[in-house]
Amino acid sequence: MTNRLDRLFAEKQDHILNVYFTAGYPSLEDTLPIVQALDAAGADLIEIGMPYSDPLADGPTIQESGMKAIQNGMSIPVLLEQIREIRKHSDIPLVLMGYFNPVMQYGEKRFFKDFAEAGVDGLILPDLPVYEYETLYQKAVEEAGLKMTFLITPQTEEARIRAIDELSTGFVYMVSNAAVTGGQGEISAQQTAYFERVAAMKLKRPRLIGFGISGHQSFETACRYANGAIIGSAFIRALSEGQDIRSTVISFVKNVREGAAAAAPSAK
């Protein structure tokens, strides 16, 4: 079977919308309805966050959603069951994002195999270093059929960007700014200069820009320089404030795609 990420990137090269949310938030059983609503609303790709007690690269919005999800009873085995259930209802590409310690505790190889079989397409493990990945895990990830994504930042040097592009089999995750997740400001000239610099490198993999992408305007800006963008904290804030999941998700995605002019106010 073709990996759904490969299928997506073969079909679509621009305005790819990747939406992140924390599994098991706001309620334990919300994972499936959120995925279904995102699929129906026209998201291209979903990044499901595995909640972790100490998420170093994330800001308060994602950390708090993770704490709540853990309290709700979310765990790796529970998430595995939920992914199996999701695959009965949706064929949207799914990427798991999470810190490495819970993966280690589950058993790394077992994790790759079980989640690939359940229908996950790719992984983002931001605190797994490149060297350890290459020497210890790359073979098992690839045998399981999972696509790997590594991060680059405005400080990443060109040679390292090229190496990460080689190693990434899914997409390259461009962190927009020197910051943890959850920023909401405008995109600066310094950031667009970095986007342009990386665009000019003609990488092999698609580039998605994340961190600080919070609505229509920043999504459009990101899409001018990359194949798409990732929205996380702003979506979680919307989920926290919304009443009904399906209508919250559908209006959020519509706002990102078309602008908030005719709809509810943005997350700012």
Add this chain to the structure above:
Amino acid sequence: MIGIDERGYYGEFGGAYIPEMLHPNIAELQAEYVGIINEPGFQREFQKLLRDYVGRPSPLYLAERLSEHYQVNIYLKREDLNHTGAHKINNTVGQILLAKKLGKKRIIAETGAGQHGVATATVCALMGMPCVVYMGAVDIKRQAPNVSRMRMLGAEVRPAESGSKTLKDATNEAIRDWINNPVDTHYIIGSVVGPHPYPDMVARFQSVISEEMKWQLEEQTGKPNPDAVVACVGGGSNAAGAYYHYLNEKGVRLIAVEAAGKGVHSGESAATSVLGTRGIIHGSRTLLMQTKDGQIVEPYSLSAGLDYPGIGPMHAHLIASKRAEPISITDEDALRAAYFLSRKEGIIPALETFHALAALEVMAYQPSDVVVICLSGRGDKDLATFIQHFDDYNR
């Protein structure tokens, strides 16, 4: 030989499990730290500050009344007599000089009990550098005197309001600050924890403790090596310094004293060597307290300095390879030692240090043995705790 390999591993423990945002800073430190530390100019400045500012060498004191009571030869390495009252300043002096060499303009740190925060604020005042110290909101309340000292020294103390609002969260917040300020800021980690090169770098700066112990023991006993070195271990920086020059001396027992809180299996403990399992915390593969599902567990100890859910990778390796012997001491044992030992020797060490002293009650030794205890810090910060429990132990 015990030490790190080129990727910062002590055996299976260590490494640098960091998000890409930290890569430039960590890679720069990894590439530069050994060269900078070994420069003669750096060493001259470091040694001068240790002598004239910190007040080193710290005395190695033969505690005769204690020795008589326990029927063994007990020497106390008096890190409590350093400027700011603990071993923490050895590392902050070293790291601030390193930060200057790297051209950094701003310093951040985490602190639990506040000792490392004070030591960092002190060297930042000395060097005229802005300093932000992250401290758990819960710890800010229970360690008020050290918060005042940091402010007096010109540091900004920022409460960590995330998670459980203690040391591990202060560490998370400091790491996030570093992610947000990748170019001009140096992060002074206070213990032998964190991604490579921190565990080895901090151990090198603290190694002055055992370097002095060697010649001081030689002077006083005719032999540089004791039979045992005893130190308390939270993250493990004073222990790393006290063990450093004895790591490969097989005849020297290394005793690692952990905080058992209300009892190792009470559910309120910080005894990582017993309760910890292999995993990753704050960028390092080591032993840590966690759930089966890999969520980090909040530890407990009455002593805020031992209240950390992990242990430095060097110590994980020493314990896993049976080079070091772990001993767990409860709050009660430490307090009992506090009231007894203060009166025996006229020294009031920190609550953390009393865990090391309480190990004398349980460790095995011969009467002819020489035992060195690292007296890591002074107890002024813990007076409120000592007084609060005074009547329970002094009937």
